[in-house]
Amino acid sequence: MAAQKPPKVLLFDIGGVCVVSPFQAILDYELSLGIPPGWVNYSISKTAPNGFWHRLERGEIPMDDGFFAGFNADIHHAERWATFYKLQAAKDPSLPQEVPPVPKMDGQWLFNDMMSSSAGPDPWMYPALQQLNKSGRFILAAVSNTVIFPKGHKLYREDFYDDPIRSLFDVFVSSAHVGLRKPDARMYEYTLREVDKYARANADTEKGRALGWADGVKPEDIVFLDDIGENLKGGRKMGFRTIKVSLGRAFEAVDELEAVTGLKLAGDHPRIPILPKMNKPKTLAKI
Numbered sequence: 001m002a003a004q005k006p007p008k009v010l011l012f013d014i015g016g017v018c019v020v021s022p023f024q025a026i027l028d029y030e031l032s033l034g035i036p037p038g039w040v041n042y043s044i045s046k047t048a049p050n051g052f053w054h055r056l057e058r059g060e061i062p063m064d065d066g067f068f069a070g071f072n073a074d075i076h077h078a079e080r081w082a083t084f085y086k087l088q089a090a091k092d093p094s095l096p097q098e099v100p101p102v103p104k105m106d107g108q109w110l111f112n113d114m115m116s117s118s119a120g121p122d123p124w125m126y127p128a129l130q131q132l133n134k135s136g137r138f139i140l141a142a143v144s145n146t147v148i149f150p151k152g153h154k155l156y157r158e159d160f161y162d163d164p165i166r167s168l169f170d171v172f173v174s175s176a177h178v179g180l181r182k183p184d185a186r187m188y189e190y191t192l193r194e195v196d197k198y199a200r201a202n203a204d205t206e207k208g209r210a211l212g213w214a215d216g217v218k219p220e221d222i223v224f225l226d227d228i229g230e231n232l233k234g235g236r237k238m239g240f241r242t243i244k245v246s247l248g249r250a251f252e253a254v255d256e257l258e259a260v261t262g263l264k265l266a267g268d269h270p271r272i273p274i275l276p277k278m279n280k281p282k283t284l285a286k287i
Contacts, residue, residue, distance in 0.1 A: 007221055007260065008213070010132060010138045011222050011225070012141070012169075015144065015227075017122065017227055018142070018165050020118050020274075022118040026114060042084045052070035053074070054181060059175070059179055072106075075107055081099075121165060123267070124250040124271075125250045127269070137261070138211075140170050141198075143188070144174060148160070148177075173190065182230075183228075183231050183234035185237065185238065219239025222241065225244075232244060247274075248273045249274075251271045
């Protein structure tokens with residue numbers, strides 16, 4: 001079988017790929033409360049496409065008391081909890097068969113813990129991203145489901161793109177700014193148009209001429225990294241090549257990137273998976 005041609009574009013998700021996964025904080029929180037892991041993500045996925053989480057990530061609603069009240073309601077939905085619990089009990093005989101009450105959770109605390117814990121760079125992917133940036137051999141792009149923090153929030157930035165990680169990219173597509181989010185097919189189409197536009201606009205530069213940017217970017221010219229299966233599935237439908245970034249094991253994806261690019265990308269951080277820890281809010285009602 002003939003080897004695939006090198007990509008023109010390396011397309012990255014941010015949370016769980018370039019920065020520490022917010023799902024790690026969710027898992028830690030669930031384990032700390034004795035909740036079967038996966039409840040929060042299940043709740044978010046089942047409220048798609050118009051749950052409070054999804055609307056926030058499309059920039060349709062602000063991050064205010066109304067959002068947190070709605071998000072709290074979503075993760076305390078009794079029928080959805082019962083369905084989820086029965087699915088887990090069917091897979092795990094150690095769980096009581098009777099459905100317990102909906103766990104009492106502090107959605108605002110959890111949300112802010114997720115966002116704070118995922119602000120730091122991933123210890124394996126970030127050094128790889130820096131090396132890719134230095135190489136100058138690829139268009140570096142990002143497509144991320146994002147939120148806009150209000151003024152006064154500790155994570156607020158006056159210039160959203162003035163960030164050590166975001167500034168490494170040639171193209172950055174933010175869901176909250178474009179009104180689309182993964183895995184909506186229109187998000188991938190929008191991203192493809194943006195990287196194609198960038199390539200053609202820079203085709204006459206020394207780098208553009210050397211890398212064939214005058215021909216633009218086609219779906220098969222893109223390698224897409226994400227930590228969520230549904231997002232990767234959407235990318236593959238678009239024609240992108242994909243790499244899965246597993247929770248706490250981004251070093252494995254860096255290995256795949258090295259094979260795709262032919263570059264040495266790994267830093268010196270130990271290849272030891274990140275394990276869950278028990279985080280608890282300061283105040284939490286008992287389940």
